[in-house]
Amino acid sequence: EQCGRLKGLKVAYVGDGNNVARSLAMACVRFEMEFAIAAPKGYTLGDDFISGLQTQGKVSCTSDPKEAVRDADVIYTDTWISMGQEDEKQQRLEVFADYQVNSALMAAAGKDVKVMHCLPAYRGCEITDEAIESSQSIVFEQAENRLH
Secondary structure (H helix, E strand, O other): OOOOOOOOOEEEEEOOOOHHHHHHHHHHHHOOOEEEEEOOOOOOOOHHHHHHHHOOOOEEEEOOHHHHHOOOOEEEEOOOOOOOOHHHHHHHHHHOHHHOEOHHHHHHHOOOOEEEEOOOOOEOOOEOHHHHOOOOEOHHHHHHHOOO
């Protein structure tokens, strides 16, 4: 809808390798998009999962967010603290501190990058106010699409 095509797009997911990241990775491969994930060690999608996807499409995993977003058309993030993980909040905030979607990370991708988040967002944690309110953000259009 925003990019005019799916095939050939690069989607960079930054943050926790959770259920959203897994589903997004599978969808990207299915629709011939490149998928890159940046996550701290121990919070990735898992070697077996990544290896399986790599047999079907272009998939990469790194601990460096700037590497993952290089040449990305879309940067996607999700909450660092999912339901049932509230007792891990402080630890997760520390582990993921370098994985925040902010203006510097967006600049590393390029001026035309779009930013997505499936909401609700913990502003100031996984994404800054500046990023979610930027002209590059399609977060609210994404949310509106879930109404239909």
